Amino acid sequence: MIEMSALREKPTLTGERVRLVPLSEEHTDDFYASANDDEIRRLTGTHRVFGYEEVREWCAGRPGRPDRLDLAILSRPEGRFVGELALLDVDPENESAAYRIALSALEFTGQGIGKEATRLLLRYAFDEVGLHRVWLEVYSFNMRAIAVYRSCGFAVEGRLRDALLWEGRRHDALVMGVLEQDFRKAGG
Template identity: 70%
Template structure:
């Protein structure tokens, strides 16, 4: 049974290297800037730049959403915005939801920040929200992300052929999923 109050609660989740806090208006500038980073856009398959007004509206409306969980990834030492993540497309009747994460700059990759953020939010998704399954899509060229997801217990469940057209080349996306019983904690 899904605990919908856990989606409304907008928790703060604390790890050693990252804090996950509710995404809000105070993150607008950093959220907007991350969307301008070419490599971040390629890794997420984002073709269109959000306007500043769209970024401001997105950040300002997250707290009011009761059907999803949007959190900013923050460095605990200096409060620096590192990225954001979401539990979305919650299907209460199936106890499943989608997951996405985007670090705001390539300089934050390779440090275990995404892994820790993913583990924190998956623990919340399974233990507090009551999900049974969490799924995601990742582009097949994003080997670093695939390795992180596997280390957290995700397994490849399918392939969406030629799902991204980026700079004239087509790329596959992998569907990955993790079950509550498959979550790996490090």
């Protein structure tokens, strides 16, 4: 049974290198810079460039959303914004939800930050929300992210052919999912 109050509560989750805190208006400047970074836009397949006011309103609206969980990823112990993640498209009847994560700059890749943040959120999703399955989409060229997801128990479930057209080239998107028991087997 899904515990929807676990989405409304907006927890703070703490690991060794990261702290996940509710995304809010205070993160607007960092989120704006990240959302408009060319490499982040490529990795997420985001064609549009966002205006500052649009990002501010979006960040300000996150705490009030009872149907999803948006968290800022802060480095420990400095408290520096290093990205954001979300548990969204929650399907209570099927105990399933989508997941997305974006680190705010390439300087944060390869340090285990994304892996730790993903594991913290998945633990919360399975233990507190009561989900059975979490899924995501990742572009096939993003090998580093695919490796992180696999290490957290995700498996490729399908391929969306030519899902992204970026600078004249088409790229597939992989649909990956993790079941609670797979996450536990992967050390979660």
